[in-house]
Amino acid sequence: MAVLEGVSIQNYRSLKDVTLGKTFERQDGDVLPRLMAVIGANGVGKSTLLDALGFLGDCLSDGVEAACDKPQRGGFERLRTLGVKEPIRFEVRFRQTVKDRPISYSLEIDQDARGRVCVAYERLRQRRKGQPAGRPYSFLELRNGEGYAWSGEEAGDSEGARKIAVSMSDRQVLGISTLGTLKDHPRIGQFRAFLAGWYLSYFVPELARAQPMAGADPHLNRRGDNLAKYLQFIERENPRGFKAALDLIAQKIPGVESIRSERAKDGRLMLEFSARGYAEPFYQQDMSDGSLKLLAYLLLMEDPDPAPLIGIEEPENGLHHQLLAVLAQELQTFASRTRGPQVLVTTHSPYFVDALTPEEVWVLHKGSDGYTQAISAASIAGVKEMFREGIPTGSLWFSNHFGVGNP
Numbered sequence: 001m002a003v004l005e006g007v008s009i010q011n012y013r014s015l016k017d018v019t020l021g022k023t024f025e026r027q028d029g030d031v032l033p034r035l036m037a038v039i040g041a042n043g044v045g046k047s048t049l050l051d052a053l054g055f056l057g058d059c060l061s062d063g064v065e066a067a068c069d070k071p072q073r074g075g076f077e078r079l080r081t082l083g084v085k086e087p088i089r090f091e092v093r094f095r096q097t098v099k100d101r102p103i104s105y106s107l108e109i110d111q112d113a114r115g116r117v118c119v120a121y122e123r124l125r126q127r128r129k130g131q132p133a134g135r136p137y138s139f140l141e142l143r144n145g146e147g148y149a150w151s152g153e154e155a156g157d158s159e160g161a162r163k164i165a166v167s168m169s170d171r172q173v174l175g176i177s178t179l180g181t182l183k184d185h186p187r188i189g190q191f192r193a194f195l196a197g198w199y200l201s202y203f204v205p206e207l208a209r210a211q212p213m214a215g216a217d218p219h220l221n222r223r224g225d226n227l228a229k230y231l232q233f234i235e236r237e238n239p240r241g242f243k244a245a246l247d248l249i250a251q252k253i254p255g256v257e258s259i260r261s262e263r264a265k266d267g268r269l270m271l272e273f274s275a276r277g278y279a280e281p282f283y284q285q286d287m288s289d290g291s292l293k294l295l296a297y298l299l300l301m302e303d304p305d306p307a308p309l310i311g312i313e314e315p316e317n318g319l320h321h322q323l324l325a326v327l328a329q330e331l332q333t334f335a336s337r338t339r340g341p342q343v344l345v346t347t348h349s350p351y352f353v354d355a356l357t358p359e360e361v362w363v364l365h366k367g368s369d370g371y372t373q374a375i376s377a378a379s380i381a382g383v384k385e386m387f388r389e390g391i392p393t394g395s396l397w398f399s400n401h402f403g404v405g406n407p
Helices: 046-062 064-068 175-179 186-196 227-237 239-252 289-300 321-336 383-388 393-398
Strands: 003-012 015-021 035-039 088-095 103-111 117-126 137-143 146-150 163-167 199-201 256-263 269-275 309-313 342-346 361-366 372-376
Touching (some): 003 046, 015 046, 015 372, 035 321, 046 064, 046 088, 046 103, 046 199, 046 309, 046 342, 064 117, 103 186, 117 175, 117 186, 137 186, 175 186, 227 239, 227 269, 227 289, 239 289, 289 321, 321 342, 361 393, 383 393
Parallel strands (some): 035 342, 035 361, 199 309
Antiparallel strands (some): 003 015, 003 088, 088 103, 103 117, 117 137, 146 163
């Protein structure tokens, strides 16, 4: 499963210059872990960080102007850091497998002379085969829609490699969006598929109670309103595994003794819950917000083909604090699978963070200039030593041993 090793964001709202993990431009960091939590006080940029990652995916699928104009963003000028005239910049470093060389993608978004949002710069880089260090070469570079791309798996004299001139007719469309669909550009296609597959959860329990017409969806969508169709897909693809998963999930939801699936007359799949103290079973529409949310997260982990990167915002909302450690442990197991995803969680809960190591926690805080800064908990003096002495990471945070990210 492909993994995000690092991301750098510049001039995106309060994220004037933030780097998490290791990038080609900033080699001093460690690569991001399979599961990570981003913590900090209210207003330090946690939601902005998740939105920035979602913005990249929207740029790929919808174009840069449409991505800027989403209702929650309000246009380019509201996205660009106040007072800054430079482009919004991203660098994303990813690795397809542990054996592959990492690839870096750079993107700059600006306005043209007529004030239209456009792609100002794109670049994909990778070290050559057998090159353990040094600057990577560019196999895609476009400035203002003009540039080149190398076809094949390697530049230079390798078989199938050709340097091709590229001229984009629409500067609102990413070059990787077009070239990544072509068979001649497998590396561009790899990164395009990685970015297109990112899943950011904004689960809304009320929407998840909906019972749409019968049908099967292969993935749970961002808001969870296709939960019923997602259930049908999992049950159809692996009936025996689906039943075993429901038995395991029943053990993790407080008060639930068993869960079984039931097919309605119109073909829809329903989940029937038997709980202590209830003479009659009930269905998922009747669950509390917290229980329904936990159910959705646990079912998300049953996806046979999960997204490469999953982002979850504040899972503690509506969940009892004792369930957060359970959820964190389940996410750790999910992320550590052979084909498991990388998981990024923003949270205010020390109970969730207690289940993590300092290397799995990033702290956001506001610097003296008012902009967001990011620091790994493992790099804060004394934190790793106290953790090794048996003090959980969340307890260190709650006790103000991090020294940053507090109200």
